[in-house]
Amino acid sequence: MGARSRNKGARCEREVCRLFARHFGGTWSRVPLSGGWGNRKDFSTCGDIITTLSDFPFTIECKNAEGWHLEHLLTHPDTCLLARWWRQACAQAAETGKRPMLIFTRNFQPIYAVLLVEDFVLEGGIGLALEGRAVTILLLEQLMPELELRHGHGRTAPDGAVAVKSGMMGTMDDADVQA
Secondary structure, three states, rough: OOOOHHHHHHHHHHHHHHHHHHHHHOOEEEEHHHHHHOHHHHHHOOOEEEEOOOOEEEEEEEOOOOOOOOHHHHOOOOOOOOHHHHHHHHHHHHHOEEEEEEEEOOOOOOOOEEEEEEOOOOOOEEEEEOOOOOOOOEEEHHHHHHHHHHOOOOOOOOOOOOOOOOOOOOOHHHHHHOO
């Protein structure tokens, strides 16, 4: 990977750290060597972003690369970049027992997030199967306020799903969500 690609990825990771810090508080940082850090298992960390918030339920994998298009999920669902990145996010989340979150963008595009449907559903997201699992794809700017509400000032459902008033599937009533 060339220096420009590394810098581009690092810019995305720094932006994601700023967004998460603004919405959740705590300290957010890029993992040394962008997830390739050899000592990560000693620190129980995976993905590209780490936080001091021990109860944050997701492992975050960030990608800022050209060559992907959302329609590739329909035309080449097993071989497209997004599917490869999702496999990586899922594998890393499994290492730490957390839930996968893929954040991705490219030049002149907004930042998107992919989460498992069982973890998060929000009106306006795109639902589809990816690697045999139901996922939702949405704009990160849509996700952050709702995720902040649920993680920062709300609560997590007993089964670990993040409750969302506008579309969570069955784990909590609107009355159960603390604002």
